[in-house]
Amino acid sequence: MTTLTTTQAADLVAANRILVRQGVLDAFGHVSARTAPGADTFWLSRNLAPGSVTASDLLEHDLDGHTRDPRRTYLERFIHAEIYRRRPDVMAVVHSHSPSVVPFSVVGTGLRPVLHMAGFLGGRAIPVFEISDVAGDASDLLITSSPLGAALAGTLGDSPVALMRGHGSVAVGGSLQEAVYRAVYTEANAHAQATALALGQPRYLSAGEAAAANATISGQAVRAWDVWHEQVRPDIPAGDLAPGPGQE
Amino acid sequence: MTTLTTTQAADLVAANRILVRQGVLDAFGHVSARTAPGADTFWLSRNLAPGSVTASDLLEHDLDGHTRDPRRTYLERFIHAEIYRRRPDVMAVVHSHSPSVVPFSVVGTGLRPVLHMAGFLGGRAIPVFEISDVAGDASDLLITSSPLGAALAGTLGDSPVALMRGHGSVAVGGSLQEAVYRAVYTEANAHAQATALALGQPRYLSAGEAAAANATISGQAVRAWDVWHEQVRPDIPAGDLAPGPGQE
Amino acid sequence: MTTLTTTQAADLVAANRILVRQGVLDAFGHVSARTAPGADTFWLSRNLAPGSVTASDLLEHDLDGHTRDPRRTYLERFIHAEIYRRRPDVMAVVHSHSPSVVPFSVVGTGLRPVLHMAGFLGGRAIPVFEISDVAGDASDLLITSSPLGAALAGTLGDSPVALMRGHGSVAVGGSLQEAVYRAVYTEANAHAQATALALGQPRYLSAGEAAAANATISGQAVRAWDVWHEQVRPDIPAGDLAPGPGQE
Amino acid sequence: MTTLTTTQAADLVAANRILVRQGVLDAFGHVSARTAPGADTFWLSRNLAPGSVTASDLLEHDLDGHTRDPRRTYLERFIHAEIYRRRPDVMAVVHSHSPSVVPFSVVGTGLRPVLHMAGFLGGRAIPVFEISDVAGDASDLLITSSPLGAALAGTLGDSPVALMRGHGSVAVGGSLQEAVYRAVYTEANAHAQATALALGQPRYLSAGEAAAANATISGQAVRAWDVWHEQVRPDIPAGDLAPGPGQE
Numbered sequence: 006m007t008t009l010t011t012t013q014a015a016d017l018v019a020a021n022r023i024l025v026r027q028g029v030l031d032a033f034g035h036v037s038a039r040t041a042p043g044a045d046t047f048w049l050s051r052n053l054a055p056g057s058v059t060a061s062d063l064l065e066h067d068l069d070g071h072t073r074d075p076r077r078t079y080l081e082r083f084i085h086a087e088i089y090r091r092r093p094d095v096m097a098v099v100h101s102h103s104p105s106v107v108p109f110s111v112v113g114t115g116l117r118p119v120l121h122m123a124g125f126l127g128g129r130a131i132p133v134f135e136i137s138d139v140a141g142d143a144s145d146l147l148i149t150s151s152p153l154g155a156a157l158a159g160t161l162g163d164s165p166v167a168l169m170r171g172h173g174s175v176a177v178g179g180s181l182q183e184a185v186y187r188a189v190y191t192e193a194n195a196h197a198q199a200t201a202l203a204l205g206q207p208r209y210l211s212a213g214e215a216a217a218a219n220a221t222i223s224g225q226a227v228r229a230w231d232v233w234h235e236q237v238r239p240d241i242p243a244g245d246l247a248p249g250p251g252q253e
Numbered sequence: 254m255t256t257l258t259t260t261q262a263a264d265l266v267a268a269n270r271i272l273v274r275q276g277v278l279d280a281f282g283h284v285s286a287r288t289a290p291g292a293d294t295f296w297l298s299r300n301l302a303p304g305s306v307t308a309s310d311l312l313e314h315d316l317d318g319h320t321r322d323p324r325r326t327y328l329e330r331f332i333h334a335e336i337y338r339r340r341p342d343v344m345a346v347v348h349s350h351s352p353s354v355v356p357f358s359v360v361g362t363g364l365r366p367v368l369h370m371a372g373f374l375g376g377r378a379i380p381v382f383e384i385s386d387v388a389g390d391a392s393d394l395l396i397t398s399s400p401l402g403a404a405l406a407g408t409l410g411d412s413p414v415a416l417m418r419g420h421g422s423v424a425v426g427g428s429l430q431e432a433v434y435r436a437v438y439t440e441a442n443a444h445a446q447a448t449a450l451a452l453g454q455p456r457y458l459s460a461g462e463a464a465a466a467n468a469t470i471s472g473q474a475v476r477a478w479d480v481w482h483e484q485v486r487p488d489i490p491a492g493d494l495a496p497g498p499g500q501e
Numbered sequence: 502m503t504t505l506t507t508t509q510a511a512d513l514v515a516a517n518r519i520l521v522r523q524g525v526l527d528a529f530g531h532v533s534a535r536t537a538p539g540a541d542t543f544w545l546s547r548n549l550a551p552g553s554v555t556a557s558d559l560l561e562h563d564l565d566g567h568t569r570d571p572r573r574t575y576l577e578r579f580i581h582a583e584i585y586r587r588r589p590d591v592m593a594v595v596h597s598h599s600p601s602v603v604p605f606s607v608v609g610t611g612l613r614p615v616l617h618m619a620g621f622l623g624g625r626a627i628p629v630f631e632i633s634d635v636a637g638d639a640s641d642l643l644i645t646s647s648p649l650g651a652a653l654a655g656t657l658g659d660s661p662v663a664l665m666r667g668h669g670s671v672a673v674g675g676s677l678q679e680a681v682y683r684a685v686y687t688e689a690n691a692h693a694q695a696t697a698l699a700l701g702q703p704r705y706l707s708a709g710e711a712a713a714a715n716a717t718i719s720g721q722a723v724r725a726w727d728v729w730h731e732q733v734r735p736d737i738p739a740g741d742l743a744p745g746p747g748q749e
Numbered sequence: 750m751t752t753l754t755t756t757q758a759a760d761l762v763a764a765n766r767i768l769v770r771q772g773v774l775d776a777f778g779h780v781s782a783r784t785a786p787g788a789d790t791f792w793l794s795r796n797l798a799p800g801s802v803t804a805s806d807l808l809e810h811d812l813d814g815h816t817r818d819p820r821r822t823y824l825e826r827f828i829h830a831e832i833y834r835r836r837p838d839v840m841a842v843v844h845s846h847s848p849s850v851v852p853f854s855v856v857g858t859g860l861r862p863v864l865h866m867a868g869f870l871g872g873r874a875i876p877v878f879e880i881s882d883v884a885g886d887a888s889d890l891l892i893t894s895s896p897l898g899a900a901l902a903g904t905l906g907d908s909p910v911a912l913m914r915g916h917g918s919v920a921v922g923g924s925l926q927e928a929v930y931r932a933v934y935t936e937a938n939a940h941a942q943a944t945a946l947a948l949g950q951p952r953y954l955s956a957g958e959a960a961a962a963n964a965t966i967s968g969q970a971v972r973a974w975d976v977w978h979e980q981v982r983p984d985i986p987a988g989d990l991a992p993g994p995g996q997e
Contacts, residue, residue, distance in 0.1 A: 143461025
């Protein structure tokens, strides 16, 4: 077990609301965080629309997707659990159905960076998880078990983002702020790339450009978090910082 | 005759405003509900823009489209009447002109699910009602009589959604919440499908995936209704819950 | 000379703000009205962004584009003047640069109705005014004189709408409410038609359908005006109804 | 050294917020101004999201990108510095990643005017800065030095706008209002041009039309600034006009 500090809880609440405000999440999707690299638990809201999450809704989950709290959890908590299990470096995970990304999940066109702000996407096409390879061709497309989560985590590999066919995507980061930044700019890049593809053949960032842009932009991304946080601050209930169970 | 409870009236008012807020309705279109499966009346606002509907505007209509109220009714109340007549299972109907759906109504491209949230669309292309087959090639495209409503209901068959060429669509549900959910995600899926078609040949959900996704997501859809309801609550006049004629 | 009643002035102020709110006008474009069919003057704001217009900004213009008021007038007042001169039936004119319409003005694709709400567009492609035919190939594309206005009015002919190449469009109506309705739905139809053309070959409304839909919808359009008016009401300064010069 | 008047500071603060509100800037991008043609310093915010800039954040930079202020500056201040060095006529510079412009930066399609409001774009395709020509194929795409800024300024030449491949664009003006206007309408034109290209082959403004439209519209552009300024006024902190260091 770990303990979520008041600041960490407030940041995770803010991340939920930022992702709604930025159009990445709507009534569905979720974002989680853990308190230390390699920790064997993570924090995720109970089953709730992300725009409604407050600190007392955040529940500690173990890597099998269990909680000690009796409240209802997300069906797809195994996305988070299995990515944390496989990737000790990952500190936060966003799962979303953002509108410009879904179309890339159902066609052969690889998602690749057309703008330097999305250099984190790297020099190769982003992997696409084809659930029918593991769950057959009549699944509900949801990641509702540890084996399905492990298969998705396998497709993700060491990538920052993976698409999920007919469903959405996951974005991970070495911090909560980084995962949120990546989810927002994966959507922005998908929109720009689709527009560019309608005009002609885009010149994508080279592998070297993507790596260099990612290294530089990492130091600036906190500027985005600060602005986005400011925008959602009025929506977060005052007194929300009272710790929930297992939080200090 | 049936009686609309205060809760049912409040939900139908909320549904009108949710559909406006979600971009499915604007100054036009309408949503109705009935109080029991197979009931021979249904409730629908008088002729009013959906964003302005309050409880006292809800009128009981019979399946011939008649009301006892002298106030002006929607020209297209026969859409609702004939769908309820043919489909005892249907508890609510949304008729809309939502912007991403209309284009699919005028081309041969079938509307099909590209995202699991729209699994209710099923494994085949959604039917398109071609009004000129029954009304000739100089009609006003509106469903202004019982025979036209019956023809549309025939095209709908047992589908959850039907497109209407050059006009819009209908979405039905086993509850008001389900019909609203389907109308919102039919629009979302149409937008995603059009974007995907511009990129390449989409892989649609298989029939089995669509059915499984629909079964699972049904249990989650109330989460969307709750969020959407919260968003429109400030716009609904206080004291709106005073029952109108025939409501308790 | 004519006199604008307080109600007519309030409606013209509202029309300016409605068209901004609906995304048809931004800082540019204008809307005018006259008080009787065939009247030889019309009312149009002084040179001002439409979202800022109040009743005291409305100036009476004659058909040569002159006013008695010393304040600065719109460069393109001749659009209005010459349409009123040629079309005694027209009671209001909207000139706009709305975003989905401009693209149709620069390509050979005819703007045609794909939705019944735009039946007023009729059964043939909307005419496009090619200014270089009368002003040569180095004009500023603006209608800044009576002869240019007359040429545009000639292209408009008896149509409800004309496109202006590389510039925008005009929409006219037998009432202010009708002209506003047509401007809004010309934009909506252009967006839907462009989306449909990306999917396949659209089936446009037949001439008979367009005429029939227009006849029916005309009786419903006031519903849109009422909703739109309600939305802009809070933005109009209280006490704005004090008559300006020449108003009662 | 120069001194920024209270009015100039207020205008530069407003320009930051206008560009955010108009969708040209988000958490990134920047706008600068200088106080006289050919002046060897310019004013630019410290490293801050543009929607948060206040007068006390504005710092005087010299043409080597240095400030006397210890606060952190933008990495890409060299964009501004080198354009001011090369172009004595330029009084303001906007650097943005606006969404419709980025796609044109990565394909061969030249950005050209399809609407008269963008006549400033002129009769030829807007130049595109290909950073790999000077920084190799593994740069971070950012303009983080004087030589890179000088190369970009060279590509810009005497154009009002240059695109930056995989990154964004710069727009310059003879006044702050003009640069802001151009940044907003470069985005609007890119959106309209992409839509037109999906429909067919656009007829672009001829060189003569572009020049004439630009000459006429210049006199009207202040109308846009006034409206946009009014929209952002409520967001600017009261008391923001207290001069910062080096301001009077």
